[in-house]
Structures are given as C-alpha cells and as structure tokens.
Amino acid sequence: MNKKVQIISLLFLGISQVAFSQIKEEKLILDRKREPEVRKIEKKKTSVETIKNYPPEEKSQNPVNYNLTNVPAASDFATSTIEGEDISPQLGSDYQDNYLQFGMGNFGKVLFDGSVSYILESKTEVGTDAHVLSTSGLKGDYPWDSNSSRVDLGAFLNSYGEKGKFNATAGFGSHDYNYYGIYALQPDANTNLKQQVQNITLNGYYDHYSNEILNDIRLKTSFLSDKFDAKETYGGLDLNLSKHGMNFPLEGVKLHADLGLGLETLDTAFELLSQNNSNFIEGYAEPKLSFYRGKSYLMIGSGFSFLNSKTQNNLLAESTSRSKTYWFPRAEIFFAGSEMANLYLGVDGGLQHNSYASMLQENPYLVSDQVIRPTETKYRVYFGIRGDISQDLKYDVSAGFAKVNDILFYRSNGLFTPENTLNRPAYDFANTFSATYDNGSVNEVKASLQYFPLENLVLDGNVNYNFYRLNNFEDILNKPLIRAELGAKYTLLDKKLLLGFKGLFAGEQKTNYFAVEQDPLVPDNFEVTEFMDGKVKGFADLNLSAEYKAHRNVSVFVMGNNLLNNSYESHNAYRVLGAQFLAGLKVTF
Template sequence: MRKQISIITLILFLANVSALWSQERDKDTIDTNVIDVVKPYTPSVSDAFKVKEEPNLDDDVNTSKKEVQYNIFSFPVASTFTPAKGKAAVVDKEKPPKLFDNYASLGFGSYTTILGELYLNHALSRTESVGGYVSHHSSQGGINDVLLDDNFLDTKLNVNYASNLRDMSWNVELGGLHQKYNWYGLAQPLFNEATADSLAVAHTFYGAHVGGDVKFEESYLESVSVLFRYFGDDNGSSENRFKMQAQAAIPIADEEISTTLYLDYLGGAFDRNYFTNTELKYGNFNIGLAPVYRLTQDDLTLDLGVSLFYLNDTELGDNKFYIYPNIAASYRLVDEVLIAYGGIKGGLNQNSYYDFSQDNPFVSPTLVVAPTDQQYNAYVGLKGKISNSMSYDVHGSYLADRDRALFINNDITIAEEDYTYGNSFGVVYDDVATFSVGGELHVDVNRNFTLGLKGDYFIYNADQQAEAWNLPDIEASLFMDYQIDKHWFAGASLFFVGERKDQFYLNSMIFPATPQIVTLDSYFDINVNVGYHINDRFSVYARGNNLAGNDYARWQNYPVQGIQVLAGATYKFDF
C-alpha cells in the first residue's frame, strides 16, 4: 500500500515539473505583433433561436395533464313574459284616381251652342291599339246688330291604329273635317238689311287626310312621318298637300350629325280670282336638308348647322335655292337658376289654303298662295328657376321675313259674288321685319294649383304695305288651374290682344277709290270654368266665355258673341 502511494506521488511530481517547463518555453516564442481583424462578426436574425415554450424534460417520469370536464346542470324555468309583435307605422295616403281610356263630353249653352267631344282608345293586344276622336262645336248665332246670319259649325274626325314593337313603333291615322262659316261682316251704315237679304254668305270647308309615322330603336334612321291632305270648299276650290319628314343620326368619324330631310308638295286651284273669272292655280314643291352637329362641353351646349332648301314653282316654272343658318346655343350660368340661350335660324315656310282658313275662317276663295322666305330669326334669352315651384323665361328676337302673308280686308267691288261686299279677307305678301320682347312665368303653388303668365310686345316694319296688316302690337295671356278638393275643380284663362291695323277700300265708280287705314281696338277676354266630380266616372261642368262682355272685333266688321254661358257633363269609361 505504501509502495503504491509513493509511485502515485512521484508521477504527480513529474507531471507538474513538465508543465512548468512547457510554460517557460512558450513564453519565449509568442509573437507580440498586432493582429488586424479583417471581417468583424455581424450577427443576423438566422443566428437567433426560439426558446421552446415547453422544454423537454429529462425527468425519468413525465406527468400528463388531467382532462377537466365541465358540466352545466340546466333545468327549465317557467316565464310569463310575452314580447309584443312589431307593427309598421301607418302612412296616410290618398287612393289613386281611377284612370279610364275613353271619355264622352256634351254641353249646351247660350247662342244655341253645342259642344261635344268623344275620345276612344282600345288595346287589341300588348302591342296594338286602335282609337278615335270626334269633336263638334256649333252655334246658331245671334250677335246684336249683325245684318247677316252668324251661325257656324266645326266638326273634326280622326281614327288611328298604333303598334309598338321591340325595335320600332308605328301608327297610321285617317281624319276628316266639315266646317261652315258665314261672311257676316257687312260694313254699316254703308249696307243695310235690303242688301243683306239678297246675299247668301255661307262658306263651307271640307277635307280629309291620311298619315302616319314610324320610329326606330338603335338605328341610324330615327323616325319618318308622312301626311297627305285634301282640302276644298263649296266654291270649287281644292288643294292637295303631301309632306314627309325624316330624321337620322349620320355617323362621321367618331361624331354623329343629326340630319332632317323635308319633302313638301302643294298644289291647288280656285275657280276665279277676286276681280275676274280667271282660274287661279298654284303649286310648289320644295326639298330641304338640315344637318346639325351638337357640341356639349361642361355647361355649354352648342348646335352648329345649316338649312338647305330647293323650291320649284310648278305653275310658273321658277326654281330657287335657299341657304339658312341653323345655330343655337345655351349656357348654364348658375346651374338651373340662370341659363342663357340664343341662336339664329331660318327656313322656307309653305303656306296653304288650309292654314289660311284655320287662322281666319272669313277668307275668300280667291287667294294667292306662295311660300314665305324666313331669312333669319335671331333670338336671345334667359330662363331658369326662381324656386322649385317657379320658373321663368325672358326673351327677345329680330325676325326678317320675305313675302310674309298678311290678311287684309278685301276691296268692296259689289260684284256678283257674295263675298265682294268688304265682308271677306284676302292675302297680300310683303317683306316684314319684326322686333319682339317678351317673357313667361310658370308657378306651381302646390300640387293642386298652377299658374302661367305670358306676354309679348311687337314692333313691325313693312316694306311695301302701309302697315303690317292685322298683326297685334301686344299679346298677353294668363292661365290658371285649381283642384279645390277631391270633387271641385276650377280654371280660368285671360287674353289681351293689342291694336291691329286694317284697310277699308271702296272700289267703285261712284265713291272715291281711296283706301283708308282702320285701327281695330284692343280687347280683353275672360274665360272661367268650374266643375264637380260626382264620382270616378261622372263629372259636370260650367263655362263662361267673354265674361268682360266686350263685343270686340277680332277682324274688321266681325264682332264676336258677347257673354257666353255653357254647361255640360263628362262620362269616363272603359270597354
């Protein structure tokens, strides 16, 4: 044992001496130079490691978690609470009125007046319908201090058929008219009852027309309308007119040009002219083309176009070509409150015997019929809304017409015809410049009350004629409609027409043939109506016309009926 301990002690001692000798040797050989680090250590995210939330355990025994179970001991509980059901708020609203497709109206009044209307419409299918309209207005007359009968008759008839298809809609119509008026305007005291008893002054018009139109969807050709009308009277006069108008959107490059094409033929004849028995014929055929390019930018809308017309006088053989401006613009200065607009346009207007007779039923069957060359109509204006219920329009214009038709009292010739006693009107043509200013005001006080006011002032300058015959210097009107309640309704219309000039000319060997200018007084006409809806179908109404009681003359020597009262009923129904 001691020997082993001695050996172990010797080994440890030798090891210790050897270590000390090694340290001394290393001390003598270490280089003391400075060491440069070329690339310092830069730690990165990849060098990091995540510490596990649940580290591994090296225990010999790993205890597991016990599963905990939760139990809810529920049992029913009796309750007496009952929630109230939701209920929508009740909104008071009126029952919409029943709309009908047909109605008939009949009224009787003073001067033995009869006024009737019948409108019918019936749907044959979802896309087809037929309809018709008949109107009749007549009076037995009775104007004070009139030497001749002043009764009249005006009846119009129209039937139509319409079809609405997917890509187009079209309709055709057939109509006719029968009118009778008397040349009762004898100048007094120049003529007396003895002269009146020898005259038969009834003048009857009759006519018929057929026409139609078609509209296309998603097509360059947008619409086409045609009309043929025959018109004549019991004095051998006859007139034929054919009109066609087509509208198309013609694409040019990336733009569309709105273009309108016009075709208008007019031909007619009178048995004689006013002074001789020579037949009077007339005929005109014109073709028009009016392309318009519309430019829209922000608040500005500008239409740039031109109207081209070719006229052929089929009786005289004359041919003319016309070019008119067709420019219009509008600019919103203040949104819907203030809009400025203006333009300059022109056109060739076809006059006809039918149009003249509807404007003045006392014309003689001896008229010269020619077109009017409207060289230009320059206009400017301001329009907009003052409030949600009030809108306005203020405008002015300067119109230059060449060969404008003017009604003038025919010369007194006392010939064999009953309309040659100064009791009929002819037509003269002259170059007339017209300057006008005016305005309109429309007010919707509420859903049941509307009011409209319009007025215009005119200044005329005729070239050859002494005056712009029978053209008023002032025209004003007021319209009012009021739905008083569910049953009662009322309305009113007021008209004011200023002074007009006409001519009185006695062409006789006995009396001096000197024309005299006659000034026709201005007049004011008040018309009122009131009605009551008995139910959805029946209504009764009453009307009062010319309530101012002014026996004014719309035309020279033609006083109108005084105060007129009429009452009637209307019935609405469906088939």
C-alpha cells in the same frame, strides 16, 4: 293651406275647356291625347299633325303619368305641335281614356265631344274621336245669318314593336260658317253668306327607339276643298337620321350628329275671280353637329332647300315658273350657368309654306282666290335667358331680329263687281280678306312664366310682341303687335272639383276699310273708296270654368266665356259672341 291663397285661387282658376269666344272657332271641348316622350326640333310645315302615343315599356322607366292640361278651346281638333312637342290635352291618371260629353248654352250652342279607344293586343291600340259644336250666332246684332258649326272626326292606330313605334291617324273636318262681317252695305235677312270648308288628312309616323342612324320618319297628307270649288293637296315626307353620344377628343365633350331630309309638295287651284293656281315642290337637307358638355352645348348646322314653283293667273292668262336653291344658317349656343339663369343665343332661317289651309286657320274669312307664296326667313338672330328661380317659379325671356321676304298678312277686299245691286255672291260685300305679302324685318320679344305656389295650383302666363318694318306698307294690317295669355288651374275636394281661368289679351291692329256709295256719274254702279287708317280695337277676354266629379264615371261642368261681355272684333267687322254660358254632362268609361 293659406286661406287667402285659396280664396284668390277660387276666383281666378280653370280647367281644360276654356274657350276663345269667337264665332269662327269656339270649340269648348276637352280633346284628349297621351303624353309625348321626345322633344325634337322640326321644320315648320303647312299642316299640323296629331300623334296619339304613350311611352312603351321599352322607352319608359316609370309608369305612364297622365296630367290634366289646360288648352284653349280655340285650339284645332288636330292640335298643333311646337318643336315636335305635343301640346294636346292630357287626362289625369284617375280618369278613363274613353268619354262622352254633351252640353248646351246661350247663343244656341250645342256641344258634343267624345273619344273611344280599344286595346287590340298588349301593344296595339285603335281609337276614334268626334267633336261637334254649333252656335246660332249673333241674331240680335245682324239681320243676316252669323251661325256656324264645326264637325271633326278622327281615327288612330298605335302599334309598339321591339325597335320602334308606329302611329297612323286619319281625320275629317267640316267647318260651316257665314261671311257675316258686312259694314259698307245693308243686305236683307235672306242674303246667302255661306262658306263651307272640308279637310281630309292622313298621317303616318314611325319612331325608332334607339335613335341610332334612323331616328324617325313622318308622312303627312291632306286634301282641302270649299263651297266655291277651291282645291288644295299637300304632301310631306320627313326622314331624320342621327348618331348621338359619340366621343370627341376633348374631355367631357360628346358629339351628336343629325341629318334631316325631306320633300314637300303643295298644289292649290281656285275657280273664282282671277282663278289663281300654284304648285310647289321642295326638297331640303338639314345637317347639324351638336357638342355637349354637361348641360351646355354648341350646335352648328345649315339648311339647304331646292324649290320648284309654278304659279298661274287664268284670268290674265299669265304663268310663271321658277327654280331656286336656298341656304339658311343654323347655330345655337347654350350656357348652363346655374339653375336660376341659363343663357342662349343663335341664328336660324328657313322656308315656311303658306297654304290655303294654314291661312284659313288664321283667318277663315278669306275669299276663295288667293295668291300662294312661301315665306322666306333669310336669317333670324335671337338670344334669351331661362331658368328656375326656385322649384315653384320658372321663366323664359327672349328677343330676336329677322330679315324676312314675303311676310304674310291679310288685307280687306272691296267690291269685286261695281254694279249697284245687293244681289251679290257671299264674298262680294266688302266682307272678305286676301293674302298680302311684303318684304321687311321683324323685331320680337317673348316672355313666359310658370308658377306653382301650391301642389294643386298652377299659374302660367306669356306675352309676345312683334314689330314689323315693311318695304312697301307703312303698317302691317290685321295683325296685333302684342298678344298675351294668363291661365291657371286648381283642383280641390280630393280632385273632385276642377276650377279654371284663362285670360286672352291683344293690342289694337291696323286695317284698311272701304266706303261704298252710289256713283254720282254712273248711277248703275257703286263708287268704292279705300281708307288705310282703320283700327281694330284690342280686347281682354276672360273665361272661367268648373267641373265636378259627382261619381266615378259621371261629371258635370259649367263654363263662362268672354265674361266681360266685350263686343270686340276678331277681324275687321266680325264681332264675336258676348258673354256665354254652357253647362253639360260628361260620362267616362
């Protein structure tokens, strides 16, 4: 093995517990989930799902192979799905399914992470997960509290029958944190800035093995509440029908027919300020035909949606009801020219439901009163090239243009009450954000790369660039134009030592902000001035970690996050933790 490559690898590599060093979502855990078996393109939803599954004997020609996967610790406990592909961490084949781990570090961090499963019968499994992380926050930077904690609990059941598999998952999550990003006022240390968000989910999934007529059925439900009495209920039902491998009157061409049917409902009610309420019910159908010749294909389809919406502003006693039918184009052509270069181009569109729950995943510092609207992508045209330059190097580069209505971004709030006093609610210090919408266009460029220079070394990277042209705003607020990730993982000493690296990068973002001072004409009130020329600087966040398997069932681990000790901001005025170190013990059984 080349010694130079080894030395470089040791400096830059890591495993699955690398964290995005922000107070709001610093997880530092190794979630665990089994390997998925099917990739399906599915409609974007308001909530993410977790499906713990592994291929049964009927659908797998080879034994199940588990691989260690690097996932940023900023991932949610219920890790999201991308095009139906499970991106949650996967354990190595030499690791047991059941584990408990405990760790402690600076900034008062305490970590507990565990997962236990049990086989009831040869094809039925039940299990539970628990993930807890707390931090004392930036006590030296702010006189008020910036501590946070997160608790996520889950349970699942997998059952494998003769014709299909069934999965059910239930989850409970609680996130306690503070609206600590205050820049325009100076409250004392006893100021109450607390927010708490709780979420309950229940999901069911049935996958038919043969994909003849019935493909799969998915049921997703969730209920969210917060400290300020916001309540949100979501329900979604998907039915996917298909008939694949049909003969077509052209030599070498096979026809696949698919039909997706679904129903979504979203009901949100707030009790603060304007007391916005909203209710959405959508039914949709997505037919498509795919013509395959070898690895090349042509897909032609459509998306039809019927949306009934009702919104209400209780403060102004205003309400609107609306029903609308949408049509969206769907088509893609893929030219499998060679292993080194495969071209693809297509067009798509659709409705994406923005919920209070999904907004909090992007920005937890929202005031508990939001206007909820779906984002409509009227059309998105894209093209790209991907391939394998060699067995060791894979790439995918694409670009696109989209016309979008109700593009969602977040605008900083000023003061909600003008009185010259610091005796204010937690959200009334110019320290929260509100959802803002505008119509416009989006230009996007994406690139990803995977490199395998050694059998036990994996390098990967991706970059995303999005440029927005809005009808009413000069710049999109609180969204960086460029985001990038660079990661690697390395195993050595007969897989007893696991090393890892994750670099997270983002460009600067525009933001609005406020100046608050005593009103010279009305001294009992504040005078609030808004500025639109604010900037949140970009950042580079570098993370390293190591885990050593001292015994078959015992491992020790250590992590270093934000090692450049950058005091960048996750959102305007919300400074993240500095350099962090955490060490702990993991027991598998």
